[in-house]
Amino acid sequence: MNHRTKRFYKIGEVSDTLGLEAHVLRTWEEVFPELKPRKNRAGHRIFTEKDIQLISRIKQLVQEEGYTLDGARRQLNRPTLVSMKNEPFTTDVTDVKEELESIRKLLERARNLLDSH
Known part of the structure; x- marks a missing residue:
């Protein structure tokens, strides 16, 4: 309708x-x-x-x-x-981006370690 x-x-x-x-x-x-x-x-x-x-x-x-x-x-x-969806976020987007970047770097290091062996 x-x-x-x-x-x-x-x-x-x-x-x-x-x-x-x-x-x-x-x-x-x-x-x-x-x-x-x-x-x-x-x-x-x-x-x-x-x-x-x-x-x-x-x-x-x-x-x-x-x-x-x-x-x-x-x-x-x-x-x-x-x-x-209208409730306020309890976490700042910047904090999330920083955490994701940290995880990405960890994964990159792990991949480099695996590639070197």
Whole structure:
């Protein structure tokens, strides 16, 4: 669902696109606190791209990877490299470069020793 001009999607559109029944989406709203589509003035659910990405991930966990709803919820709450990408680095890049250079020199010396024997 990558309609650049569209910002919100009705439950039927999401249901059709992802191959899920609308009642499944409504159930998942109750199970997954992160899934909270807004409602329009008429009281109909409207989903954002972010909601759709979350639903796709839930679908993958439940239908493809075999998680229960509870297991999928726990899996979604686990920290991942993606979720940690905005955390500050604890190591300075310069320190890492120096360490790598030191390792490279050690490997070079080891290779020279092996070549000389």
